[in-house]
Amino acid sequence: MNKTVILDCGHGGELNGVYQTSGKRSPVWEDGTQYFEGVGNRQIVHAASQYLERLGWTVLYTVHPNDSSDVSLSQRIKISNSHFQRYPEAFQISVHSNGFSKESANGYEVFTSKGQTKSDRIANIWIDEQGKAFPDLNNRGHKEANFAMNRVHCPSILIESMFHTNEKECRILMSREGREKIAIALVETCERVHNTL
Numbered sequence: 339m340n341k342t343v344i345l346d347c348g349h350g351g352e353l354n355g356v357y358q359t360s361g362k363r364s365p366v367w368e369d370g371t372q373y374f375e376g377v378g379n380r381q382i383v384h385a386a387s388q389y390l391e392r393l394g395w396t397v398l399y400t401v402h403p404n405d406s407s408d409v410s411l412s413q414r415i416k417i418s419n420s421h422f423q424r425y426p427e428a429f430q431i432s433v434h435s436n437g438f439s440k441e442s443a444n445g446y447e448v449f450t451s452k453g454q455t456k457s458d459r460i461a462n463i464w465i466d467e468q469g470k471a472f473p474d475l476n477n478r479g480h481k482e483a484n485f486a487m488n489r490v491h492c493p494s495i496l497i498e499s500m501f502h503t504n505e506k507e508c509r510i511l512m513s514r515e516g517r518e519k520i521a522i523a524l525v526e527t528c529e530r531v532h533n534t535l
Contacts, residue, residue, distance in 0.1 A: 341395040341532050342425045344418055346432035346487055347383045348496075349376030350408025358408040362437065364502040373502045373512050376408070379433045382499070385521035390528060398428065411486040422492040429460055429531060430494035431524060432487040435511055436501045444504045445476030449496040452482045456493040463530045464497060467523040475500060475507070497524075 350358025357363065357374045364373040380403040387397040398421045400414040401407060409417075422428050436443070446468050450457040461480045469477055478498075488494050499520045500507040510516035 340425070340427050341390075341393070341528070342398065342428040343390065343395060343528050344398045344400065344421050344428050344430040344492065344494075345383045345387060345403075346400040346414060346418070346430060347376065347379045347403055348432055348434040348487075349379060351380050351403075351406030352377050353406040358406055364437075364505075364508045365441075367505055367508070371512060373435075373508050375435050375437070375502055378435060378502070378511050378517065380404075380406075382517050382520050382524070383433050385518055386524040389521065389525045393525070393529065395528065396425065398425065400430075400432075415486060415490055418487075418490040418492065418494075422490070428492050429456070430487070430490060430492050431460075431464075431527070432494065432496040433524070434496060434498050436498040437503045438501060439503075441504055443501050444507060445478040446472065446500050447478035447481060447498050449481050449483045449485055449488060449498070450494070451488040452484060457488070457495055459534065460493055460527070460531050461495045463534070464495060464523070464527045467526045467530070468497070468499065468520075470526075471519045471523040472500070472510075 362375040384403040448461040
């Protein structure tokens with residue numbers, strides 16, 4: 339079976355110094371720094387795609403990490419389904435970080451569509467790999483939700499790598515080392531999925 343994955347960078351990036359998505363950002367921390375989720379998602383996807391391509395993967399995108407546009411969910415779904423029509427072996431990972439009104443919220447979690455599907459096995463593999471990369475973070479588990487990016491035709495997971503509204507976790511997201519570890523966990527997930535599905 340060919341190695342093919344569809345990567346979805348959640349939300350928009352930064353274009354001419356302007357973040358393209360309302361919300362989806364950390365508070366401004368005491369030292370003046372701030373994390374923009376859509377920018378970080380693109381950095382993580384870019385790093386993961388480089389590793390995957392070296393391992394012989396065909397990497398497809400709903401929106402390329404170099405494209406800062408905040409592509410609509412309906413358009414992302416159409417693009418994903420078009421990829422899957424041409425590459426029926428493909429599965430999708432939608433990359434996000436979490437946010438909440440209280441800074442105390444913490445940890446990582448993954449979402450799939452409702453009911454038992456192939457996506458569940460992918461989700462459980464990612465939870466395991468993310469836990470290996472970040473053993474000190476709270477594993478919030480595998481959950482089911484009717485999110486748009488889980489309603490595509492191919493097996494699909496939506497990851498929330500950690501909370502950008504939690505300063506400790508946001509510092510990880512803002513660091514290149516932290517984003518690389520998330521990217522590597524994605525790569526390890528893909529390799530295991532290819533070997534088990």
